[in-house]
Amino acid sequence: MAQRPVILTGFHFTKTALAALSEGYEIAGHMDRPDPALVPVAAQPHVQALVTTGSVGASDALMAAMPRLSLICCYGTGYERMDLAAARKRNIMVTHGADANAPDVAEMAVGILLASTRRIVRADKMIRRGDWTKRIPNRFGPIAGLSGGKVGILGLGAIGMEFVKRIKGFDVEIGYCNRSKRSDVDFAYFPNVMALATWCDYLIVALRSDASNRHIINAEVLKALGPRGHVLNISRGWAVDEAALADALRHNVIEGAALDVFDEEPYEGQELLGLDNLVMTPHFGGGTEHAQRRMTSLVRRNLDAHFAGKPVISPVPELRDMAAIPDGRLR
Incomplete structure (x- = not known):
């Protein structure tokens, strides 16, 4: 044998x-x-x-x-x-x-987007603390909700397209940024991440992470996203500058964020842990x-x-x- x-x-x-x-x-x-x-x-x-x-x-x-x-x-x-x-x-x-794992990661993306925008994790902690009557500290006014919002997808590949299938039901506008414009979709196309971030309310990072896009989500992009914006990353951790993200969340440059992936895994840092406007999951988007x-x-x-x-x-x-x-x- x-x-x-x-x-x-x-x-x-x-x-x-x-x-x-x-x-x-x-x-x-x-x-x-x-x-x-x-x-x-x-x-x-x-x-x-x-x-x-x-x-x-x-x-x-x-x-x-x-x-x-x-x-x-x-x-x-x-x-x-x-x-x-x-x-x-x-x-x-x-x-x-x-x-x-594209369908499963896209499903996770919808979940953590809702958790971030609807402040689900913060609300859960509020009840467990016995603070129902205090409600969530409302620094940004009423919760906007997804309906009528603009969702920008950075990287409209397999995961991005699966995400589109799932997010369409929320009555949102969809835009995207890709290496090149796709001929099979009619969503708004943006030539670079700054243009996409300036346009959208919710920025979904679904691109392939390589040396060319390390920390592509930086302080300038987060500022362009704006004080009601949310960013979530379900691609690879090093696409997001975590120090810049922590600073943006701490100083209300953006409203919220959600991460399923981190620059170094397992995440053993400290700067993200105390942020109540950040949802974190341990890289299990494809864990079904x-x-x-x-x-x-x-x-x-x-x-x-x-x-x-x-x-x-x-x-x-x-x-x-x-x-x-x-x-x-x-x-």
Whole structure:
């Protein structure tokens, strides 16, 4: 019987996901963080694939620690901390979750947008404190509500389009900013994030995070959004300058915000924790059972294709031109 390909995990996957991987592959170990020193010594000469997430990432040094590595599978859409130049240099294919969790992340986006704009979390805490009669401190006047508002989507990709399906029922105007104007929608198009933020009331960050858009939501964009504005991020944490966001929330530059993702995860900072006009969730927009099954299936299909010498199913866009490695199993 042929020896099964050897994989290493770089993220704490569920038992169900690990069982699906174990059906066809030998799991040689796990790293708690992407440190070359944490690759099990006995596994270093044998690991052929790394299964991790884009927010964890993989450096050139980490890849070098596994000389037979030929594939990195990112569980989920993002791959912002992957050194793609190093991967190309080493002929290592990188895949990602593509659109597997888009409906679930879009659902989460609607939820935290409502939580922020309708002050749901603050209201819940108010009741638990016994302050029903005091109501929520009303620094900004009556709660506006979504109806009749302007929703700006930064990044009208798969998640953005799924979000549109769900938000249309709230009777809002929709605008978007993309790398290029889409021909299949008739929403207002804005050529840059400043123009979008100036126009909209609610700014939804749903773009692919890479080096070109790190901290694209900065102090200037937040000022343009204005004192009744809300921003929410369900893409990748580093798209938002968290220090600028904290300052804007603290000084009422914007009314509220919601984050499901953070620049460093898990979030261990302090500056965001005391803000009552910020809703935070621990990066589980794609954490539904349905999304987990789809993402696990896609990782498995990418592994199977690669080690059968076939093109992978969902390569990251920057590496689509790389041919499949014919003898990935033997590398």
